[in-house]
Amino acid sequence: MVIISLPAILAGLLVVNALQYKGVDWSSVIVEEKAGVSYKNANGNVQPLEKILADNGVNTVRQRVWVTPQGGSYNLDYNIKLGQRAKAVGMGVYLDLHFSDTWADPAHQTIPSGWPSDIDTLSWRLYNYTLEVSNKFQDAGVQPTIISIGNEITPGFLWPTGRTNNWSNIARLLHSASAGIKASRLQQQPKIMIHLDNGWNWATQNNWYTNVLKQGTLLASDYDMMGVSFYPFYSASATLSSLKLSLVNMANAWGKEVLVVETDWPVSCPSPKQQFPSDAKNIPYTAAGQSTWMQKVAEVVSSVKGGTGLFYWEPAWIHNANLGSSCADNCMFSQAGQALSSMSVFKTI
Helix, strand or coil: CEEEECCEEEECHHHCCCCCEEEEECCCHHHHHHCCEEEECCCCCEECHHHHHHHCCCCEEEEEECCCCCCCCCCHHHHHHHHHHHHHCCCEEEEEECCCCCCCECCECECCCCCCCCHHHHHHHHHHHHHHHHHHHHHCCCCCCEEEECCCCCCECCECCCECCCHHHHHHHHHHHHHHHHCCCCCCCCEEEEEECCCCCHHHHHHHHHHHHCCCCCCHHHCCEEEEECCCCCCCCCCHHHHHHHHHHHHHHHCCEEEEEECCCCCECCCCCCCCCHHHCCCCCCHHHHHHHHHHHHHHHHHCCCEEEEEEECCCCHHHCCCCCCCCECCCEECCCCECCCEHHHHCC
């Protein structure tokens, strides 16, 4: 059995208490548990991950939902079990609907198997899917705090129908996804989010929202939040100052809540493929560096009118420690069972 400790993941989030949502994406915890992984708190005691997270200041957990994945991991039933665990320790649940059977991101937005591709039938199928997801969570006694209608949909989603060569289809599909949630039996209506990548790039955000909103189908009332991904290891242009400019402009232009819903910082990065941003070069690749990074990002988000949340992506997925980056390890737990000092950062943001 592998024992993992995580005492410090949340310390960095404590620095700016103005943030309403302080969270992590913990989607892979059941996958890890099935692989024999256990987690330790700061005192070296084995505890369920949700208990460690809540004790260290996390108040909301993010969960990716796939439609019909191979093996069942990340499907609706998997996520209901996770949501019930989160609720039991008082944390909110943020559902990240991928609208795919596997990863949905800027390079992949594959329509689920068996779903139609014509816009009329697909819009109806999407409406019924978000309605079903919402109702099943209500029946399970879990009311999500946030639901994202798509994951990093900068290039569109539900390809080929919802590609950005047809903004009208994207607007219509998003409206249908939102409508299904609003028509559900959820006793507490969640905040509905649209999520794009490259949150530091105002030109990208402005172009996307301008194009989709001018179609007239996606209404301002269809969504409450604009979420962005913000990673330091994919572009030297991803500076903290650029992120602030982008978030300020987004909040001023559209009056929505803005959140950084994905970010990471490495504890090991010997051979990064891209140069790190200039205002992050002095942050060490250590647990202390993770805390510094989270504090700095939290300070940016909290300084923006309508800036309400920050989420660290998969801090406990130790069997995928690089977390999709060129860095060797971005986790906040160690396989040696040592708790990283960054865990408690969430108590400070």
